[in-house]
Amino acid sequence: MHTSEPDALDSIREEVRKLCARFPGEYWRRLDQVRGYPTEFVTALTEAGYLSVLIPEEYGGSGLGLSAAAAILETIQEEGCNGAACHAQMYIMGTILRHGSTRQKELYLPKIASGELRLQAFGVTEPTSGTDTTSLKTTAVRDGDHYVVNGQKVWTSRSEHSDLMLLLARTTPKDEVKRKTEGLSTFIVDMREAVGRGLTIRPIRTMMNHNSCEIFFDDLRVPAENLLGEEGRGFRYILDGMNAERLLIAAECVGDAKWFTRKSVEYAKNRVVFGRPIGQNQGVQFPIARAYAQMRAAELMVREGCRRFEAGETPGEEANMAKMLAAEASWAAGEACIQTHGGFGFAEEYDVERKFRETRLYQVAPISTNLILSYVAEHVLGLPRSY
Numbered sequence: 001m002h003t004s005e006p007d008a009l010d011s012i013r014e015e016v017r018k019l020c021a022r023f024p025g026e027y028w029r030r031l032d033q034v035r036g037y038p039t040e041f042v043t044a045l046t047e048a049g050y051l052s053v054l055i056p057e058e059y060g061g062s063g064l065g066l067s068a069a070a071a072i073l074e075t076i077q078e079e080g081c082n083g084a085a086c087h088a089q090m091y092i093m094g095t096i097l098r099h100g101s102t103r104q105k106e107l108y109l110p111k112i113a114s115g116e117l118r119l120q121a122f123g124v125t126e127p128t129s130g131t132d133t134t135s136l137k138t139t140a141v142r143d144g145d146h147y148v149v150n151g152q153k154v155w156t157s158r159s160e161h162s163d164l165m166l167l168l169a170r171t172t173p174k175d176e177v178k179r180k181t182e183g184l185s186t187f188i189v190d191m192r193e194a195v196g197r198g199l200t201i202r203p204i205r206t207m208m209n210h211n212s213c214e215i216f217f218d219d220l221r222v223p224a225e226n227l228l229g230e231e232g233r234g235f236r237y238i239l240d241g242m243n244a245e246r247l248l249i250a251a252e253c254v255g256d257a258k259w260f261t262r263k264s265v266e267y268a269k270n271r272v273v274f275g276r277p278i279g280q281n282q283g284v285q286f287p288i289a290r291a292y293a294q295m296r297a298a299e300l301m302v303r304e305g306c307r308r309f310e311a312g313e314t315p316g317e318e319a320n321m322a323k324m325l326a327a328e329a330s331w332a333a334g335e336a337c338i339q340t341h342g343g344f345g346f347a348e349e350y351d352v353e354r355k356f357r358e359t360r361l362y363q364v365a366p367i368s369t370n371l372i373l374s375y376v377a378e379h380v381l382g383l384p385r386s387y
């Protein structure tokens, strides 16, 4: 199956493929059953330098562009592995890189690049405010050389496997700011020190193995020097990182779609019913072919978004559309794959049902499809603002 143009990233893809071959389906199945964390896989990616490709060379990373990161995550998914365990280690550090002080960059980035520190917890979503981020209720109140944090986050993935968390909290009450996007601030929380001293982590069991958690802040004291950038401008800093995040998640969905399609084609060619391969029936072929076409379109949009990002532009339109199209393509490919496998699609040993559960997330997180459509309607097409 030819799904990508040959490009300069082929050698990276090839190396990632070799690494992933050490972590076959049974590895992921075993973890899935106990909702375990793929420590060996994450360590292997870290040691190979894949999680620090976006960190500039001066801080110990390889200083590659977003398309290299996208190629890595896409390949991980295409090989049946799950990058969700660590993808955020690639891009959360972007907030430190763009908005941190020289001291913060020198303190954190080299250790994140080497894997000594994991920064892969991102505390934005809250149970009450949900997608309406500027209504979040977690507060950080200045007290001498600390901020005192109170509130709650939900779906803070990988918290139990991260040393640091990037936290968004309100530092000025909403009714005291001109615009609701003002008065929010970003902090680096050192969770190694915070757990048991005002920070509690509770895992949430979900339909797929995602290591997501609830977080409770109860008078947690965070040193004021851990504020990133200027107080009150944190929402803008978080938005700055979203295009990269959406393009990378989209690349993962493209990888998932490729995995599903490969499995569908292999199975449809070999499964013989009524004396012929099921793949000879157009009723079996067409959903696979349609999902493939959707994947290719999404793949081109990911590439265009990465190209614009690397050219220093702001590809909000492409990043949002790529994320939506890719998540829909991976779902279509997953649906076709389950259907093609008939009953065996539901058997754990085929990995189809696991990947099916895993890829469903991306129509909801990190941003749901409705909110992307709303972005396109308002910001691209100029339709009236709806919320």
Ligand SMILES: Cc1cc2nc3c(=O)[nH]c(=O)nc-3n(C[C@H](O)[C@H](O)[C@H](O)COP(=O)(O)OP(=O)(O)OC[C@H]3O[C@@H](n4cnc5c(N)ncnc54)[C@H](O)[C@@H]3O)c2cc1C
Pocket (backbone or CB within 6 Å): 121, 122, 123, 124, 125, 126, 129, 130, 131, 132, 154, 155, 156, 157, 158, 206, 210, 212, 361, 364, 365, 366, 367, 368, 369, 370, 371, 374, 387
């Ligand atoms: C497994 C998992 C991992 C996650 N990891 C993280 C993480 O690491 N860090 C983090 O901060 N968050 C994380 N999230 C949270 C995720 O980003 C949110 O779940 C997502 O943004 C949707 O927010 P919500 O769940 O509050 O839904 P809600 O905001 O309650 O929305 C519910 C539904 O209503 C729709 N809706 C809401 N408002 C509108 C509107 N105005 N117009 C049309 N439709 C609307 C939405 O599209 C959605 O379908 C994760 C979520 C999951 C499930």
